[in-house]
Amino acid sequence: MAEPKTPYAYRDDPEIPAFDxxxxxxxxxxxCVLCSTGAAWLMRFDRKRRVNxxxxxxxxGQGLYRHFGMELDESYLLIADGRVYxxxxxxxxxxxxLGGPWHLLRLASLIPSGFRDWMYGHIARNRYRWFGKTEFCALLSNEERQRLI
Structure with missing residues (x-):
């Protein structure tokens, strides 16, 4: 994945619909069952709605993956302050x-990024086999689906 030269570079990409x-x-x-469950968890614990x-x-989503030159199987995307993580x-x-008690989990940054990303990659590559697939966003409640942009 190529890191954008400037923040918010995706705004100039005509293939990406405008979003807040x-x-x-x-x-x-x-x-992905694991991913959808994680999204539902995020919605429940993001009480201040800091994350869309x-x-x-x-x-x-497809436009952002193309823009950043990534395949869906590589990783999720977090766009914050105009940059991709x-x-x-x-x-x-x-x-x-998210702040609050979740901020404490940033202690994981003490673990070398190579090892953290290796663990992430291992789970990501096996997520369908270990957790399964479901219908598109089927694990989200109607209220949670309404939060999707």
Missing amino acids: DNKALFVFDGV LTSAQGEL TASTGYLKLCQI
């Missing part, structure tokens, strides 16, 4: 955004 990027955006695999969510299968670094950034 004043908040972080978490782009997740909407057919969208599925990788939607128009916005993935794998373990993205989760550390997400903990920072």
